[in-house]
Amino acid sequence: MKGKKIFIPLTSSDVCATYNLLYTQGLVLFPITASAVAQIESIVSNINNPYFGVERYSTPEEKVVAYLYFLINDHPFTDGNKRTATLSFLTLCKLNGLEPNLEGFTLDQLAVTLEKTKADHQEVIRLTVKLLFKK
Template identity: 35%
Template sequence: MKNNPNTTSLEELLALVLEAEPLYALLKAFDQGTIPLRQGQLPRGEPLTPEETWEIIRQLRAQDGLATFGVPREPGLVESLLLAPFQSAGGQDIYPSVAEKAAALLYLIVKRHPFEDGNKRTGSALFLAFLGKNGLLKKGTSAYRQLQRILVWAVLYVANSPDDDKERVIQLLAHLVGEVTWAAQGEGKA
């Protein structure tokens, strides 16, 4: 075999692989159902109102041009899904942080298909709006750019995930939101 000047040595490959330890730790935590969250950084938050939601959907429909985009399948389902991340049990929020609530909202919109068309796009938009409303995301920031880059993957992952993985998927999404927004806050760019 000829020497390729672009070939990386085994030592360099090992350094590359071993430096990704946080990735392996997160994958292990996912398998074990113990994904860590930055709880102290993420307050409870406020839900999107129906008025905010329907205006966002109206704007998206105007951009999309499809008459069926964002048309609800059944009365009251969208409003119910907006409040679902705020449910509690035994006096404790099921999803205590804004990141968890945002992840649950995205999951529910994508998986429950409350609209005739545009569930993934609408879920993504409401996810971003929810984070923005609750102070974790601002347009033009590093967190906004990072979330945009991973959101397509995240939405497709949610759409194709088994229903019995719901809580693990929500925790993984919440972890990603927490990491991205926490890092941006540390830079003063949340």
């Protein structure tokens, strides 16, 4: 029997460093705010910590997609939410040995679709996992 994959998360500091990298390169317009840092801490905590003893996202695939979804839709930054989310997603995939299937669309197109989707977030995350990580 195969063991459960261990997920290597990004910390809130890692996500903020990703945003700051984009800022120093002139790819986002505004410096990070204290409010954004607090929102990132909440997002990272909600993805990685159990809720009443139950993991919300039980697989590495679900967790990387949750980072992508919530960094886009919780809109913690004034500018660069999709850029920070996609860069964080790609970093998480690399750290965790995941290879998303982006055949037929770009990550930018997926990010815009996730931003515009109004369906239940759990269902959107589940369907996105199936789309990106078909087995």
